[in-house]
Amino acid sequence: MSQGGPGHSARGEGGTPVAHGGDLDQARALFPGALEPWIDLSTGINPVPYPCPPLDSSLFQRLPSAADHAALRETAARAYGAPTAAGIVPAPGTQILIETLPRLMAPCDVAVVGPTYAEHAAAWGRAGHTVRPVSDIAGVGDARVAVVVNPNNPDGRVRPAQALLALAETLQARGGFLVVDEAFADFEPVESVCPQVGPGLVVLRSFGKTFGLAGLRLGFAVADSERAAALAAALGPWAVSGPALAIGRAALADRPWLAANAAARAGDAARLDRMIARAGGTLIGGTRLFRTAAFPDGPALFRRLGEAGIYVRRFAERPSQLRFGLPADKGEWCRLSRMLR
Amino acid sequence: MSQGGPGHSARGEGGTPVAHGGDLDQARALFPGALEPWIDLSTGINPVPYPCPPLDSSLFQRLPSAADHAALRETAARAYGAPTAAGIVPAPGTQILIETLPRLMAPCDVAVVGPTYAEHAAAWGRAGHTVRPVSDIAGVGDARVAVVVNPNNPDGRVRPAQALLALAETLQARGGFLVVDEAFADFEPVESVCPQVGPGLVVLRSFGKTFGLAGLRLGFAVADSERAAALAAALGPWAVSGPALAIGRAALADRPWLAANAAARAGDAARLDRMIARAGGTLIGGTRLFRTAAFPDGPALFRRLGEAGIYVRRFAERPSQLRFGLPADKGEWCRLSRMLR
Numbered sequence A, B: 001m002s003q004g005g006p007g008h009s010a011r012g013e014g015g016t017p018v019a020h021g022g023d024l025d026q027a028r029a030l031f032p033g034a035l036e037p038w039i040d041l042s043t044g045i046n047p048v049p050y051p052c053p054p055l056d057s058s059l060f061q062r063l064p065s066a067a068d069h070a071a072l073r074e075t076a077a078r079a080y081g082a083p084t085a086a087g088i089v090p091a092p093g094t095q096i097l098i099e100t101l102p103r104l105m106a107p108c109d110v111a112v113v114g115p116t117y118a119e120h121a122a123a124w125g126r127a128g129h130t131v132r133p134v135s136d137i138a139g140v141g142d143a144r145v146a147v148v149v150n151p152n153n154p155d156g157r158v159r160p161a162q163a164l165l166a167l168a169e170t171l172q173a174r175g176g177f178l179v180v181d182e183a184f185a186d187f188e189p190v191e192s193v194c195p196q197v198g199p200g201l202v203v204l205r206s207f208g209k210t211f212g213l214a215g216l217r218l219g220f221a222v223a224d225s226e227r228a229a230a231l232a233a234a235l236g237p238w239a240v241s242g243p244a245l246a247i248g249r250a251a252l253a254d255r256p257w258l259a260a261n262a263a264a265r266a267g268d269a270a271r272l273d274r275m276i277a278r279a280g281g282t283l284i285g286g287t288r289l290f291r292t293a294a295f296p297d298g299p300a301l302f303r304r305l306g307e308a309g310i311y312v313r314r315f316a317e318r319p320s321q322l323r324f325g326l327p328a329d330k331g332e333w334c335r336l337s338r339m340l341r
Helices: A024-030 A066-080 A095-104 A119-126 A161-173 A225-235 A242-252 A255-278 A298-307 A330-339 B024-030 B066-080 B095-103 B119-126 B161-173 B225-235 B242-252 B255-278 B298-307 B330-339
Strands: A088-091 A109-113 A130-134 A145-149 A177-181 A201-206 A219-222 A282-287 A290-294 A321-325 B088-091 B109-113 B130-134 B145-149 B177-181 B201-206 B219-222 B282-287 B290-294 B321-325
Touching: A024 B066, A066 A088, A066 A201, A066 A219, A066 A242, A066 B024, A088 A095, A088 A225, A088 A242, A095 A119, A095 A201, A095 A219, A095 A225, A095 B225, A109 A119, A119 A130, A119 A145, A145 A161, A161 A177, A161 A201, A219 A225, A225 B095, A255 A282, A255 A290, A255 A330, A298 A321, B066 B088, B066 B201, B066 B219, B066 B242, B088 B095, B088 B225, B088 B242, B095 B119, B095 B201, B095 B219, B095 B225, B109 B119, B119 B130, B119 B145, B145 B161, B161 B177, B161 B201, B219 B225, B255 B282, B255 B290, B255 B330, B298 B321
Parallel strands: A109 A130, A109 A145, A145 A177, A177 A201, B109 B130, B109 B145, B145 B177, B177 B201
Antiparallel strands: A088 A219, A201 A219, A282 A290, A290 A321, B088 B219, B201 B219, B282 B290, B290 B321
16 A cells, blocks of 8 residues: 655555655665765755754653744734734645645535646545646636645746635635645745635645755645634644744744845846756746756756756656756755756 | 634534643643742653654755655554554644544544543544444444543553454444554553554554653554555645654664653652552552542642642543643652642
């Protein structure tokens, strides 16, 4: 039987495994002779993590309290511009929210605007819904639920808040709702719909990507109070760890860090774009944490990079495209630069 | 609206909040003038935690890999005597498994053998099942699902594996299963049913209580591979944090620590029993991590302890009873001893 570990387990409709970046064991299996240490550019995780405050041992030892939870919800509501802390649901990462949302709704028609992060369609499919991939908001048709990733992964496409709010209203009128996954919104000049959450709208916000702390497992749903309560009940009262509650609270309140890091990552993204162009790539789009480009021979470049110990994200359905995360330091930038020329 | 934070959110059937220990903010609200620092004896969390190995920063930064997950599953399978690692589902605490199990089954009749940990009945009720509290295995009747906590919390009652396995077989024959919550089994001379898991049996194992690391959020389901896969899919591939995967693996493999700590906690429990008897209490039962006793005036003792800054667990339905966790150090033992005489 398949199991719930990453990589070999996340399965979509019909049991097809969903491919993910971020697992260097997969890279090593593909390229057993590659140069070590590997450079992992297969994710959109910030390579310059938030400097964690010292963690008191009590955070590991005692059960998180209601006050710990409430404090994080307040901080997250301010950071995301959400109308109330009651609409914030902290979770051990957004993935579990992506899994849980579909299980709180009777089977219906779901439109996923894509191509996008594959776990959305897979999770709705696993929960028994009828999933239809559509290429734009206009294609949502009479679906009851729609999913939009904004900015989109992997192409970085941004949709205006106005269009999303109009869609949410339409879906709400037929008893459904819109899921807006703002996993990569923190560093971008996109207009978040968090201030407008209501019964027709659920927003997902990732913590680990922006703050470079994907192993901590923290993410949020921003919703109306009723749906927030239903989601929170499905997770139970202590799903988020003590360290995640404490670090999340410190990091989300640190606006100067966010601003400085957003500027630095914009510089990184521009530098990566220049390298991609030099290597013959045509930029498709991205965010400050990843760039996606088409290459005359994508599979060959993926192989050359892999053999050199550089793991990027490829897409089975679009073999010419590769997605590059940001190198972490001078050494990684140099190794990548030598390959992209 | 109620929210998912601990204390003010976990709700049972009909929306009644489920009372829990471990939240000193509640203690402070009850006894605003109490002596600080509080001694929290309201939980069954080991006060002598496992000494965490140094945590590499990469555990916080990168997404946990399939290999990290597989290694923890292998270690847990050995620690619990489970037949295969494929039947092990790591989760961010057992509470989320208690919430998730009922949502994977169509509404049915569920018997909870109690009085016991209140979240079981509450979670099955929240998921739409018909829950019947019963006082013994014989009362399970024609329910499809039954829940037994072994050893039981708060009275420490132990049920023989043979009786549980026979019940599991009966339930399986009618398309149901038995949940055995072995949250407090690690330190006890009870016969675990983990080696016998099959389609009629799901075992829950807590990590944070035994190892004194409740804030880390780690727990396990032990099941047949098929149910394990369904549970794992509901949690998604990255619900457990990098630090929890690493610490869990080290701690579960450390049999000498477990043996030494079990012996030390047995000494603590005996010492607590002597104090309880001196204070006029009649021991009802317990485990090495908590003792439950009846007192001539339970509410008065709860109040006297609270005013002295010692928070124990009381039970709305059984006001004469109090449950004591273990003091952490000499200072806490002395303060408790002065009150129990």
